[in-house]
Amino acid sequence: MNNTTSNNFFVEKIAHSYLLISEKKENNLDWFNNLKDRLNINLVDICIIDEDKQIKIEQIRKIQTNLLLKPHSSKYKLFFIHNADNLRKESANSLLKTLEEPPSHSVIVLSASSKDKLLPTITSRCRIIKLKSTDLNSPDEKKIFSNYSIANIRKMKLYERFFLAKELVEKDQITNWIKEIVSDLKNNLEDKKNRAILKKIIKFQKILKTNANFETALCSLLVYIN
Numbered sequence: 001m002n003n004t005t006s007n008n009f010f011v012e013k014i015a016h017s018y019l020l021i022s023e024k025k026e027n028n029l030d031w032f033n034n035l036k037d038r039l040n041i042n043l044v045d046i047c048i049i050d051e052d053k054q055i056k057i058e059q060i061r062k063i064q065t066n067l068l069l070k071p072h073s074s075k076y077k078l079f080f081i082h083n084a085d086n087l088r089k090e091s092a093n094s095l096l097k098t099l100e101e102p103p104s105h106s107v108i109v110l111s112a113s114s115k116d117k118l119l120p121t122i123t124s125r126c127r128i129i130k131l132k133s134t135d136l137n138s139p140d141e142k143k144i145f146s147n148y149s150i151a152n153i154r155k156m157k158l159y160e161r162f163f164l165a166k167e168l169v170e171k172d173q174i175t176n177w178i179k180e181i182v183s184d185l186k187n188n189l190e191d192k193k194n195r196a197i198l199k200k201i202i203k204f205q206k207i208l209k210t211n212a213n214f215e216t217a218l219c220s221l222l223v224y225i226n
Contacts, residue, residue: 014039014076016102019118019126020111025082027131028111032080034175035109038209045074050082057091064094067103076107084110085117092119099125132172148177150184150197153225161222169215178205193226200224 018035020028036046047066049059063079071077081087087095099122102108115123148164156164168174182201185194200221207217 014107015127016104016106017099017108017126018110019084019115019123019128020109020131021113021115021128022111022131023113024131025111028082031129031131032109032111035107036078039074039076039078039107040209041074041076041078042072044072045077046080047077048080048082050080051086052083053086055081055083055087055091057088057094060087060091060094060098064098067098067106071105076105077103079106079108081108081110083112084122085112085114087118092122096121096125150181150194150225153222156222158223161225162219165215165218165222168218174208174214174218197225 020031022028047063049055049063051059063081067077067079069077081095096119099108110118110122110126112118115128148168153161153164168177178201182198185198185201188194189198204217204221208214
């Protein structure tokens with residue numbers, strides 16, 4: 001498995017195993033939920049282990065049994081093991097066998113505060129994602145959502161919109177920015193232009209669930225805003 005440190009999964013192809021590195025549980029859950037939405041996975045095809053104590057081998061075997069079954073109504077079955085650094089030795093060894101030969105319909109997500117708390121044989125088989133803080137109260141995030149409103153984007157030159165697309169992708173803030181923009185638009189749906197932009201954004205949100213080039217698609221969306 002090719003390990004990476006990028007926290008922007010939007011620009012990566014889907015892997016069969018991920019390791020999320022973050023000390024904040026909410027960061028891991030947000031990333032997991034974004035992946036779930038991107039893959040359009042229904043709840044019936046999701047299995048989660050959220051254990052503050054040691055994760056027992058019986059829990060891993062339950063996942064392995066579930067893995068043998070094909071997805072009920074989705075393309076993938078999605079498994080999330082939060083606090084994977086709580087895996088007991090026998091649990092970790094059992095999980096390793098699954099990571100070595102994962103079923104084609106499976107995506108397994110682990111989370112831990114540090115990769116050093118897991119067996120090297122496990123981390124080497126995962127795409128490593130080091131998550132940054134998604135605290136929208138930080139000065140950096142405030143700048144993005146205050147400076148890049150619909151009103152301000154309309155004043156931007158073409159090259160400035162391209163730079164905005166690049167910044168949103170690099171900061172992994174596409175989804176959060178879209179939420180702010182949609183909220184902004186819904187406050188003024190009497191404007192015909194706003195209704196048209198909202199329809200364009202809905203189409204863009206569908207693109208986010210594919211393996212498309214998101215920066216290019218985002219540039220197209222930003223150019224459309226007038």
